[in-house]
Amino acid sequence: MKALVYNGPRDVSVKEVADAKIEHPMDVLVKITTTNICGSDLHMYEGRTNVEAGKVLGHENLGEVVEIGDAVGRVEVGDIVCLPFNISCGFCKNCERGLTGFCLTLNPGTAGAAYGYAGMGPYSGGQAEYLRVPYGDVNCLVLPEDAGEKENDYVMLADIFPTGYESTELAGVKPGETVVVYGAGPVGLMAAYSAFIKGASKVMVVDRLPDRLKLAKKIGAIPIDYSKESPVGQVLELTGGEGADRGCECAGYQAHDAEGNEQPNLTMNQLVRSVKPTGGIGVIGVFVPEDPKASDKLEKKGQIAFDLGLFFSKGLQMGSGQANVKKYNRHLCNLIHEGKAKPSFIVSHELSLKEAPDAYKHFDAREKGWTKVLLKPAA
Ligand SMILES: NC(=O)c1ccc[n+]([C@@H]2O[C@H](COP(=O)([O-])OP(=O)(O)OC[C@H]3O[C@@H](n4cnc5c(N)ncnc54)[C@H](O)[C@@H]3O)[C@@H](O)[C@H]2O)c1
Ligand SMILES: [Zn+2]
Ligand SMILES: [Zn+2]
Numbered sequence: 001m002k003a004l005v006y007n008g009p010r011d012v013s014v015k016e017v018a019d020a021k022i023e024h025p026m027d028v029l030v031k032i033t034t035t036n037i038c039g040s041d042l043h044m045y046e047g048r049t050n051v052e053a054g055k056v057l058g059h060e061n062l063g064e065v066v067e068i069g070d071a072v073g074r075v076e077v078g079d080i081v082c083l084p085f086n087i088s089c090g091f092c093k094n095c096e097r098g099l100t101g102f103c104l105t106l107n108p109g110t111a112g113a114a115y116g117y118a119g120m121g122p123y124s125g126g127q128a129e130y131l132r133v134p135y136g137d138v139n140c141l142v143l144p145e146d147a148g149e150k151e152n153d154y155v156m157l158a159d160i161f162p163t164g165y166e167s168t169e170l171a172g173v174k175p176g177e178t179v180v181v182y183g184a185g186p187v188g189l190m191a192a193y194s195a196f197i198k199g200a201s202k203v204m205v206v207d208r209l210p211d212r213l214k215l216a217k218k219i220g221a222i223p224i225d226y227s228k229e230s231p232v233g234q235v236l237e238l239t240g241g242e243g244a245d246r247g248c249e250c251a252g253y254q255a256h257d258a259e260g261n262e263q264p265n266l267t268m269n270q271l272v273r274s275v276k277p278t279g280g281i282g283v284i285g286v287f288v289p290e291d292p293k294a295s296d297k298l299e300k301k302g303q304i305a306f307d308l309g310l311f312f313s314k315g316l317q318m319g320s321g322q323a324n325v326k327k328y329n330r331h332l333c334n335l336i337h338e339g340k341a342k343p344s345f346i347v348s349h350e351l352s353l354k355e356a357p358d359a360y361k362h363f364d365a366r367e368k369g370w371t372k373v374l375l376k377p378a379a
Contacts, residue, residue, distance in 0.1 A: 002377070003056040003128030004356045009047025010364070012357050017056060020130040025071035028136025030081060034155040035126045036060035037356070037373040039185050040117070040286060042364050043254070048293055049118035057116040058127030059085035060158040062151060063378075065140070066130070074137040080147035081140035082333075083133055084325035085159040087113040087123060090138035101322035106134065112322050127356060129377050141329050144337050152350070152374060153336045156190070156343035160372075161332050163284055163323035164190025167248040168198055170282030170319030175199030177245035180235050180274050181221070182267040183285060184212035186372045188250035189346050191284070192221045195248075197341065204238060206231040206270075208258065211368050215346060227258040235274040243276035252285030253299065264296055265304035272307045275316060283320035346372045353377040 003017045022029055035058045044051045065079045075081065088100035094111060095103050106113035107121035116125015124132065133139050143154050164187050173179055179195040181188045184207035195203045196219065205216035206224045213223035224234045235244055249271055253264045264287070271281050289302040298304060311318075335341035348371040351359050359373045 001129040002353060003124070004058065004353065006044060006051055006055045006057055007053055010045060012045065012057070012360055014354055014356060017128070020124060020128065020132040022067055022069045023132060024134065025069040026135050026137065027069045028065055028072055028075050028133040028140055029067040030061070030063040030083070030131045030133055031066045031378060032061055032063040032126050032128060032131055033376065033378045034062045034151055035128075035375045035377065036155060036158070037127075037359060037363055037375065038159060039187060041360070043286065044118050045360055045364055048254070048291060049288075051118035055116060056124040056128050058125030059115040059117055060155060060160070061115065061126030061131055062155040062158060063126075063131065068136060072136045075140045075142060079140065080143045082143055082154050082157045082329070083115070083126070083131070083139055084141070084162070084329055085114050086322060086325055087115065087121070087134055087139055088326060089135055098327040099324050100326040101324040127353065127375055127377070129353070141333060143333065146337060150336055152344035152347050153342055154333065155374065157325070157329045157333055157336075159323070159325065160186045160190045161194075161343045162325040162328040163187055164192075164250070165194040165197075165328050165332060166323040167191045167250060167282035167284035168194045168246070170280070170284065171246035171248050172280035172317065173198050173200055173246045176201050178202040178204075178239050179246045179248065180204045180206065180244040180271070181248045181250055182206045182231070182271060183250035183252070184209065184216050184223075185250065186346050187284060188248070189215055189219070190343060191248040191250050192216055193219055193341070193343065196220060197335065202238065204235055204244065209366055212371060215371060219345065232270050232273040239276070243274055243279065245276060245279050247271040247275040247279065247281045249281065249283040249285045253287045253291065255285070262295065264294070264299045265306060268304060269307045272311045272314070272316065275314070277314040277316070279314075279316055281316060281318040283318060284323060287320075347374055349373045351375055352379055
């Protein structure tokens with residue numbers, strides 16, 4: 001089968017690889033019809049992880065079940081399914097609490113497994129014609145009858161919609177509250193969208209890329225261009241000097257300053273200053289335990305200079321981690337099905353698998369208009 005393979009930094013190509021197949025009685029084999037490129041793929045693309053050459057990338061996957069293992073009981077051939085990016089067993093002590101992003105079974109020695117991702121187990125990604133889904137009954141979200149018509153919405157359930165939603169959960173967003181989101185990439189836009197779904201009264205979105213800020217505005221958020229004005233000053237002004245009730249970190253360790261230089265502690269410290277005393281911060285942007293290629297000395301060891309003193313004296317709370325997609329995907333799926341949510345508003349490109357290497361280049365450069373790329377391997 002054909003798949004998008006990581007060869008080395010900024011070098012991916014579509015190659016013929018071994019066919020995905022049923023390897024265990026609980027596996028399901030899915031023919032991929034939509035698979036997205038994610039901001040998280042770019043950490044690998046840019047050579048900032050230890051992902052091995054030859055890895056098939058792709059963790060935001062949707063498709064049709066074409067074969068099931070002998071022990072699969074719920075999922076059937078022909079079902080259209082969306083797969084959470086985290087692969088989980090469903091029975092370990094984290095999975096049973098809904099913390100499927102920290103499954104203890106599928107990536108022994110660590111907590112958390114994913115398709116096509118550095119450090120998340122041996123699993124191949126879905127930027128390919130077919131994908132092997134372990135523990136198929138656990139990991140397949142079977143989609144309703146409008147799956148085809150709303151495919152570009154439902155595919156967002158694999159990662160960024162539940163991930164953005166989880167950042168609002170970690171921050172503790174409640175109806176009527178004010179929320180600031182740092183980062184207007186796909187994840188930040190989904191965080192802002194989720195904050196509105198949860199009844200936020202005011203949502204402010206910080207970025208410096210005009211096309212992304214425009215999308216934030218389109219869904220009713222207040223765009224703040226940090227290359228033109230101080231985001232902290234703006235948030236304070238918009239909240240009567242208090243700060244936002246809640247803040248979401250959706251940029252991660254590769255956050256940039258206004259000039260475009262990487263500064264890994266920037267958004268975290270701006271959040272501490274933007275959120276009101278006793279408020280909450282949800283950190284869903286990725287931070288890594290080590291980053292040898294970073295220019296910042298602390299960041300090389302996975303550390304940042306964090307304003308803990310101010311964080312403490314303000315009595316702030318914070319949550320972080322890989323999103324537990326399965327905890328939210330069914331409810332968010334219902335919102336899409338009932339016409340109450342349309343996360344495809346961020347889609348900028350629908351391309352074939354063959355066009356993926358070029359798409360990586362454009363998306364990595366955060367070129368104007370490249371907000372979210374969907375690949376269609378079966379088209
Ligand atoms: N925790 C999880 O489960 C999970 C899942 C998916 C993605 N992620 C992570 O979330 C982050 C965002 O993902 P994405 O797909 O939206 O990526 P992206 O790279 O497309 O978006 C990041 C955005 O942050 C903006 N940004 C950079 N520095 C900033 C700053 N100082 N202030 C405000 N905005 C700034 C960039 O301009 C960009 O638009 C990445 O770190 C990604 O790895 C985490
Ligand atoms: Zn993703
Ligand atoms: Zn588990």
